[in-house]
Amino acid sequence: MRASLPLSGGLLLALLLLPLTARALPERTWLVAIGHDQGARGEVGLLYAESDARAFAEVLRQQGRVSSQRTVLVLGEDAASVRRTLQEINATIRAQAGEGHPTALVVFYSGHADATALHLGGTELPFEELKTLVEGSPAGVRLLVLDACRSGAVTRVKGVTAAESFRISLWDELTSEGLAILTSSAAGESSQESDELRGSFFTHHLVNALRGAADQDDDGKVTLTEAYSYAYTQTLRSSGQTVALQHPTYSWDVKGRGDLVLSNLQDAQGRLGRLRLGAPALYLLRDGRRGGAVVAEVAPERQLRELSLPAGQYFVQQRERDEYREYQVTLAAGALVELAALPFETVRYDRLVRRRGGDKRFVQSVSLLGGARGAMLLGERASPQLSVGYGLDFDWGSLGLRLRGATSQGAALDGGLRHRHDELGLGVSLQRFVDLSWASVAFGLFAESVLHRQTFDTQRAVEDRRALGVAIGSILAVERHLGGGAALRLEGGPVTGLFGHTTSQDGVARGQELASPLTWWGSGGLVWRW
Numbered sequence: 030m031r032a033s034l035p036l037s038g039g040l041l042l043a044l045l046l047l048p049l050t051a052r053a054l055p056e057r058t059w060l061v062a063i064g065h066d067q068g069a070r071g072e073v074g075l076l077y078a079e080s081d082a083r084a085f086a087e088v089l090r091q092q093g094r095v096s097s098q099r100t101v102l103v104l105g106e107d108a109a110s111v112r113r114t115l116q117e118i119n120a121t122i123r124a125q126a127g128e129g130h131p132t133a134l135v136v137f138y139s140g141h142a143d144a145t146a147l148h149l150g151g152t153e154l155p156f157e158e159l160k161t162l163v164e165g166s167p168a169g170v171r172l173l174v175l176d177a178c179r180s181g182a183v184t185r186v187k188g189v190t191a192a193e194s195f196r197i198s199l200w201d202e203l204t205s206e207g208l209a210i211l212t213s214s215a216a217g218e219s220s221q222e223s224d225e226l227r228g229s230f231f232t233h234h235l236v237n238a239l240r241g242a243a244d245q246d247d248d249g250k251v252t253l254t255e256a257y258s259y260a261y262t263q264t265l266r267s268s269g270q271t272v273a274l275q276h277p278t279y280s281w282d283v284k285g286r287g288d289l290v291l292s293n294l295q296d297a298q299g300r301l302g303r304l305r306l307g308a309p310a311l312y313l314l315r316d317g318r319r320g321g322a323v324v325a326e327v328a329p330e331r332q333l334r335e336l337s338l339p340a341g342q343y344f345v346q347q348r349e350r351d352e353y354r355e356y357q358v359t360l361a362a363g364a365l366v367e368l369a370a371l372p373f374e375t376v377r378y379d380r381l382v383r384r385r386g387g388d389k390r391f392v393q394s395v396s397l398l399g400g401a402r403g404a405m406l407l408g409e410r411a412s413p414q415l416s417v418g419y420g421l422d423f424d425w426g427s428l429g430l431r432l433r434g435a436t437s438q439g440a441a442l443d444g445g446l447r448h449r450h451d452e453l454g455l456g457v458s459l460q461r462f463v464d465l466s467w468a469s470v471a472f473g474l475f476a477e478s479v480l481h482r483q484t485f486d487t488q489r490a491v492e493d494r495r496a497l498g499v500a501i502g503s504i505l506a507v508e509r510h511l512g513g514g515a516a517l518r519l520e521g522g523p524v525t526g527l528f529g530h531t532t533s534q535d536g537v538a539r540g541q542e543l544a545s546p547l548t549w550w551g552s553g554g555l556v557w558r559w
Contacts, residue, residue: 053094053250053290054170055131059118060095062086063103063111068141068148077222079104081139081176081232088239089135091301092292092337108152115162123167133170136163139232142177170289176220176232221268226323233326234263239292241303241336242327249295252288263328294337301337302360304345307369308332313346318357335365352377377510379422379558380464392558394420396518400552402435405526406544409450412437416552422462426473429458433477447486454479460504471506471520481528498528502550514558521551 064082066075086102089095103114115136122132136159141148146155163173222229228236235256237243243251243259294303306312311328314336315321321344325336340362347354347368353376360366379392396418401411414435421428433454438447456477463470476499483494502524508516525547 054133057130058095058133059099060089060135061101063138065105065140065149067150072141077228078139081228084236085137088236108149108154111154119166126167132168134166134168135172137174139176176229230264230267234260237325237327241294242329250290251292252290254288256291302340303365304336305367306334311348315344317342318344382422382424383462392422394556394558396556398552398554402550403548405546409437409439427460431456449484451482452479469508473504475504476501496529498526500524500526516556518556519553524550
């Protein structure tokens, strides 16, 4: 059986030759983790390629039964050093072949590459040569993982040199062997690293998959298929927030084969702590407290998924649809912590936006408020008013659009004619929120254009009067969250108007004058944010 797959573009290739019966990595597994932040001349230096190699080696050492004595880190070395390391390890495996113990070789690379070779600090290791070194190893299980790509134009995108596509094509000569190929991005796409995650998207999610995030059947083991499926989904989600989308690919042309177990969560008991997550959501784990380095960004598809992590303090953010839940977690070695049993602080998205946190640039809102406004003309009483509004909350402030209606009745002083005064206003507002533990306080200004209309209750022939004006006022508001996106809002402040007013005597118009009353207003009602 022959398997062939194009690997041009960003690439995470996993070449796997494994026995027919699925099993975990054997005790005698050699791991070579290669990382290089510098590529060929003219390629932008990476920041996290070498730390990616360390992270992959550490998770396999802790949870993949890979001994420290058989783990080799090759960081910042040239092609000759990488070649020599692989040749020496193959010689060691060959020398021990007569002892009859199962063996495995895992090779990981993170750094620059094009479609024909790895770029290692100005030197190149051709893919064909690397493939031959891994394929020709006497180890029973061979796994090659490369997190690199062929081309890209974004700063610190992995690989910036274009070259002709090349195809991996291997013969499966024995019935007990198979071939699996994984890529971190499809042909023509770039593999990216993230400043927030402090690593590449794919390696970060692959490492968290092996920590337990990918354990779909909750058997305490993470297989190659589970790890890829999880890393694919999360890499697609993470890269979807950037300029270059990544589509990891997976082709395993092996029929009737079992899967390979890459990590066993039970192996870490006593050395690591276990954190049991709650309902399916996006979880962001930081080292120490808020603002610490991102340790993991995981999105389990099932409830009560467990992660194995080093003992220590963690800040955990559970990102729900309408809010964040923030926990402070202490993990002890060998202990299990239930996240759902811990106290948490709820932070809504509007608050996150206002303090420049979270993923959203703004939050939308609608409001329905009822209240009253003081008299605008002599002889009038306070008038009821109703308003509907739409708002956008940004990190620098909140913009609002409001449609308001009000009506009042009174008797003018120039003859005692009873009248009705209707107002219809359309305005904008600018507010700034201060979020407290129990409520949010806002202050700001509003301005509106107002249509005034007076109608008279009299037997005399008195024409209705209309006038256009403006109103300017200040806002002082308090909001209390009720649950979900709903909040109770109370607001008020001074307001002044400017409009033309017709003077009259005994119902007869005498002239026009400019009215500029100063009065008060207040409202209360519901706000809904999303």
